[in-house]
Amino acid sequence: METKTGEPLIHLGVLEEALNLARANSLWPLTFGLACCAIEMMAAGAARFDLDRFGAGVFRPSPRQCDLMIVAGTISKKMAPAVVRLYEQMPAPKWVMAMGNCAISGGPFYYPTQYAIVPGADLIIPVDVYVPGCPPRPETLIEGILILEEKITKRGRLRKFRDAKG
């Protein structure tokens, strides 16, 4: 008997889809900022941009209650173990977003004799969405979240989902 790895044995069809839809529409990020990008992340949650519109505005301080880790800023080598640990503390299913150039690749700080930073979050934890910018504007972050939702549901968020169905 052959099963493809990563595929569940039993597909629960509609139920799974509904669950994914719920997950996509309720992405609770971790209150966790590393550097400059954290400010833009805060701005995204604040009045003008309001991440809460998409259900992603519930910033939880404890990793145990989060779905989404937004790596907002440079990961220093000193910080890297803590980031990994936080990621490990999050309950599955969980997603990671690399926000800003530093988290994507080390950004402006990466050069031959750089000794202090980890050039890219994906070197230590799996990243689902990359949001470029230095720092990315809040709109970009929102776009990143929308893309992540698409990735989760394979179709997009609720409105798109409905349109696609209909």
Next chain:
Amino acid sequence: MLKDNLTKALAPLNLEKVAEGDYAKTGYHLEVAALPAQLPDVAQAMLAADCFLESFTAVDLNEAFDLVYHFASFDELCRTAVHVPLGKKKGMPTISHIYPGADWYEREVFDLFGIHFFNHPNLKRLLLPEDADFHPLLKDFGASQGND
């Protein structure tokens, strides 16, 4: 004038140099050069004149270090730069008991340059992880470390 007072106060210490600085060019009102052993006395004199330690760092001159202390005052515009030449592999007396604020500055210099400070209460790495084995601001760091 604070500058004159300081000159007076530093006179008995037999420092290498106590001279007026060129504020327009360097931003200093007073330039001082001292030997490592004299530094605590200089700091004491500075504290007595109500100056605060504005900044402290080292410069790696390849063959030796140049330690630079900047003092300034809240009451009057008067910045004093104290240069202390220090040979490689030599230690430096701490002034953290005079200026508690110097504690972190000295730890930083220890961290980045590897300069040891005598009698420092808590001399361990400040910015880099505890287990790091290099001092990045040494001029030969790039050569030895290579790429990462």
Next chain:
Amino acid sequence: MELVAQLLGSEGARMVVGLIAVIALVSVNALFLIWMERKVAAHMQLRPGPMEVGPHGAFQTVADAIKLMGKELITPAEVDKPIFWLAPIVIFLPVLLSFLVIPFSSTWIIRDMDVGILLILAFSTLSVLSILMAGWSSNNKYAVFGAIRSVAQNIAYEIPLLVTVMSIILMVGSFKLTDIVAAQSGLWFVVVQPLAFILFIICATAETNRAPFDIPEAESELVAGFHTEYTGMRFALFFLAEYTNMFIAAAVATLLFLGGWHGPFLPGVVWFLIKVYAVIFLLMWFRWTFPRTRFDQLITFAWKILIPLAFVNLLITALVLKLR
């Protein structure tokens, strides 16, 4: 004995139906309240709040709830497992039981006990115990902190709460909630006992751990307080219980001070719910307006101001009643 027989006899069906209704109410109410809280907060903060999931984000909490059900339940290695598992259930049970005696209108009540108000008060004290269980078993310093704070706070605020309620009971001469409401058919007790009402609201805010008294879960200090280590559905139960507790506190305030189901034109149930949600709105308003108090200031406030005031209020009530 007679009482127990009665409990399980003809009343049995009524209770079962009631319980089912209560569970439905609790979940719907909590979903609605969380949505309401997010909307209220958002509008106070110059932003729209949840908008995308359903009309005006109405299904937002549904999505949250479904998501939480689908999350991994992590039991950290160092926790005291049985207690860790039990705590979310224990926090929920007394909350459910309290609904047994709440009269939504003169007829909509599962069981009109003689000591109804006492039942609510007694079971509301149990929530502290579950918070303690949760905090202690988590084996996390922040959680223990949250638990200790919660206990100290609850001990301090339970006393004025009980004393305040006593003054109402003294006026009515009955522990029965329907009697208390019936006594307010003319004048609501909030008019007669304004001080008691204010004290009650303050204590209820503290009892439900809401801002500005939310120090057991003070985010900026204790991460998430006693439920720092909880994930998924277990965490959701704490959330659910918090909002249900809020409902109960508001319901008791309505019953004791705001005339329960009394009101013109509309049916009693509607009036009752309107009042309850108005009180809840008040609590939300507090939360989104005030900074958090400091722990010692909170305790000092209770012991030095609330408790004496509550006793003075009781004393005056007793005197007026005796001499009337």
Next chain:
Amino acid sequence: MNAVSAWLTPQTAATAAFVMVIGLTIVGALIAVGARNIFHNVLGLCVSLFGVSGIFLFLNSPFVALMEILIYIGAICVAICFAIMLSEPMYLPPPPRNKVKVLGAAIGAGGIFVFLGLLLKKTQWTAAPERSTDWSVTTIGHYFLTNYALIFELVSLLLLVAMIGAIVTARGGRSKP
């Protein structure tokens, strides 16, 4: 169907509930005394007290049952938890049991059990010839202020003294400078 309904009378249901309550009481008490972890002890006590409260319900007094929950669980147990958190460092392993003491205690308690059990068995309990049926809370309140007024005052005094005593004794920790 008939058999089931004959079996499922209110009486049997009540008996089942009673057995459950007793079970709760005794199991709780056993946990309260037997468990090594002090926090489990307190929780056991809570369970046991919950059972006792149920027993009071069976004994026709919902008022006392609720007071039991309010005072014993809501106040005393919580206070005990509080004391645990304030005093015993929770991360220490429980001390080993002293076998002699445990054995002695078991013998002593067993002896008392036998003694009182015999006493219970051999005593003839007779009810009062005339019994009132007034179970209301009002009457209890009335009794507090008439026949038992002195005890009431004494208990009030006791509580006051206890409060002051507790404050005085437990005071003297660090305070905010």
Next chain:
Amino acid sequence: MTELLGIEEKTYTLNLGPQHPSTHGVLRVILEMDGEFIIKAEPVIGYGHRGHEHMAENRNYTQFLPNLARVDYLHALAYNQCYCMAVEKFLDLKVPERAEYIRVITCELNRITSHLLWFGAYLMDLGAFTPFLYCFDDREHLLDLLDGLTGSRLTYCFFRFGGVPIDIDDDFVAGCRAFVSRLRSRWDDYNNLVTKNVIFINRTRDVGIITRDQCIKYGITGPILRGSGIPYDIRKSEAYSAYPEFDFEIPIGSKGDIYDRYIVRLAEMEQSCRIIEQACNQLPDGPIMAEKVPKRIKPPVGEVYQAVETARGSFGMYIVSQGDVKPYRIKLRTPSFANMSFFPEMAVDNLVADLVANLGSIDVVIPEIDR
């Protein structure tokens, strides 16, 4: 007895951070506690260390300019200005007056964004959520202004050696005026919501008092220093750029507690508004770039120390040049580093809640400490 049980002390350690809601980024504080009281607090920094100073030695002077905005991303323009002024000192460049005015206007706008952010974030530390959103709302209007001029929202890199690259127009000036009047209309809201709030006053009054002596010993600067009643502001004392031409005051506190710092920051926003207003009114015409700026920046051998007043205090740059295109050594004297080094003394014998209040009142920007 204690030996018997193997307990030496009843204190225990609590790790605050590196991820903790109140540490504003990646700071770790190791606390030794007795109950809720802090016996000893030891900050562990370096979680945001990116090696700016090392980078400086590997870049030429112009290449290093954008780095400054990442050191203190909340008041980037002041850092820009400091660096530009230091290099200008080296090269003996005279910046045209209009450029100085533009620098002052943008720098003060940026200072207001920084203080607004502090205001909101601090109130969030104290558990009040709504002021945070209010501040961000105001801040967005400001960011729009700066965004239009500089092309970025946060990490500005706007000043050049010898002036500014882009001139401002009347729309910008009108926008500044509109913003100033808008912000002034908000003071009432802020005061009613926060300044007069009993809970807020109780939590901040007489907490975290800093004395003049401590300021000197630790080199504390900025609003904290002024909260302790010392009127030290580099904009006045060294009077760089166009600052001597404006009439503004240095707000100071009396007790040196958190509330004083809060009041000082609020008053500073108002003073910034005054400066912006005056600058807009007196804006001179003329070039915005100095003449004969060399294409290749290659300062002579020597050293320069330049200080400016940022939102967090005195920022100093110490540059050593060996006559190369790359700086030989750049030392960034950041205000939060000195301010934070006082934190252990400030935290001791307080409650955890006060620790949060104290930490917030320092207004730390972690990358600025860690560099």
Next chain:
Amino acid sequence: MVFSDPILLGCLLTVFLPLSAFALIMIFTRDNHKLSLAISLVASTIPLIIAWTFFFKLGGRAPIIYNFDWLVSDIVKVPFGFLLDPTSLVMLVIVASISWLVQVYSIGYMAGDQGFGRYYADLSLFALAMLTLVISSGLLQLYIAWELVGLASYLLIGFWYEKFSASEAGKKAFVVTRFGDIGFFIGLVFLVIFYGNLDIATVNAAAVSKSMPPWLLTASGLLIFCGVMGKSAQFPLHVWLPDAMEGPTPVSALLHSATMVAAGVYLMTRIFPFFAASATTMTVILVISTITLILSSTIALVATDIKQVWAYSTVSQLGFMAMGLAAAALASGTLFAGYYHLTTHAAFKALLFLCSGVFIHHYGTNDFFSMATQGGRKLLIPMACITIAALALAGIFPFAGFFSKELILTTLAHLDNKLWLVLGLFGAFLTAYYSFRVIFVMLFPKAPEAYLKVPGHIPHVEDEAHGHGAHGHDDDAHGHGHDEHHGVPWVMVFPLLVLASFTLILGFCQGYLEKLLLGASHPHAMNYFLLVAAVGCALSGIAMAWLDWGRKDAKCVGFISKFPALQTFFIQKWYMDHFWRWFLNRFIYGIFSKWFTYNDRRVVDGGVDAVAFSTVGSGRLLSFIQTAFLQYNLLFMVLVLAGVGIYLMMGR
């Protein structure tokens, strides 16, 4: 009910306003001086108005009694309630007025004190207690108020508790009065056990109708008089009152001269028929009060502290009142004489204290010789007032004291044994002498050296001051240094004027008061011999004082110095303090410690000697049980109990 009945509402307000003021100030506003003052003043002004309204509206009417059930059982019935009859109304007016005046006066006297708020809270507590005492309808309620008054007194005496002597004095007052109160309480218990009722009206009626057994009357009467002895500072429990002068002077005026100490005498008038029913009791009272009168008058002769003089004078006048009451009972007279003296005494003694307070406040010393040498007479209004009060105290026409003293002396004259009358007259002579000793010294000061010979007088020691400097006052800030002469604040002068006018008026209200109290006025046949004798005694006392202290070349030593032994005896206060110390040591500590010593020597030492060797072995054996491991002891107990129990059960 309460709102429909203004009288009851008035009573309740009278009691609960001070109570709420006390609570409010103590809990909330203690640190806010102005607010505390406002609260306290409101809470004393309204009772004042109520008291006067009651006095005029209800004065002539039948007693009004409100009784509410408090403790009810089959055997005992203890109500709480209010009794408004002429006796209580007059006292109510006195208490309300003087406490109001003192509160006003204290605004000036206590200004700037750190404990200002606490002071007013304590005053409110006192007002609560005293007003309750006055209008309570039952003896138990009265007893509770009585103890509360003691508590307030303790708090106020020890108000400056940082000062050792003040806190000691507070404790002394508390303990000594408790001594008497034990008797009082036992008396009440007697009454309850054997009679079952503590309602004042019922008790009085029962005593009059002889439905109470005579032995009970005597026994409980004497026991209750113990309480009076404590509170009204009768011999030998008078020792606390002079020490109580450590409190602030307004407190001395209010508590320790006018109202609280009069509570004892008030209690006697309250249950006068009950007391009067037993001649034995009354004789004992007469003896004790006479001793008190003479004893304290003689001590007052030599006191140099102005407050001490008035304190002993208070003790003697209280004795005088008690004498009047006792004599009236024995000669089947009425309570009017004693009660009238209580009234007038309240006015002029409060005046005396308040005037002295002005001097103390101003000069920062208690020693009246020092005041005099510093120019005390320059404060005109206080000087005039203190002279008026002293005239009243000495019993000079037309001041209030004249009439009331006259009345008591008349009552004494009705007794068969004329010795009492003679002693009373002697007391009057002494009173006139010592009061005018103070007045003359103040009015005609000599050079400071002239007073050096006065025993007890220590010139220029400012640390002795009660008022200022020593108690956290900043002399410079408030300018109370003795060399800075400035005006006295009007809030301190106003009460003086009010009281002075009372002192003048009250004498002529005799008829009105008598009618009010007794229902009818009995025109007294003027006993001219007595009149002449009394005024003569007073005048000769004054003349003697003039010779000793007033005239230009007076020797300033006092006639008493002719008898050095006697003088020492008086200065040592009749060795009463020594007596008490000896008594305590001998009987209280002595007995117990002896017992313990005995136990130690015989049981312990002897035991050791006798069983020295056997203990080693048996001790080892027993140490298994006696390990102080509580649980083993307990286990042992349980095992024994179980064993015995099972054995018994088996046997059945």
Next chain:
Amino acid sequence: MLLFNQLQTYLFLALVLFVIGLYGVLARRSLIAILISVELILNAASINFMAFNRFLAPHPAVGQVITLFIMAVAAAEAAIALSIIVAVYRKMRSINVEHATELRG
């Protein structure tokens, strides 16, 4: 006769509770555990009172009144005991009774 309608049931239950509590008092080391056991004993007494009240007493309020008194006393006892425990802990850093032997002569 139903189980819950018999006096004996309740008395026996109280006895069991009492014995468990007694065992705890005798065997446990921690002061808090002893306090817990004492609470059990008090509850056993309360059950007895309530049972007598239900089945025997002339007036059903009396037993309830006494039970309430027991609760009050228990509360006072707990308050004092706990404060003592905290104080003992502060002083000796232990709440093990076997360590609290300063009374030993």
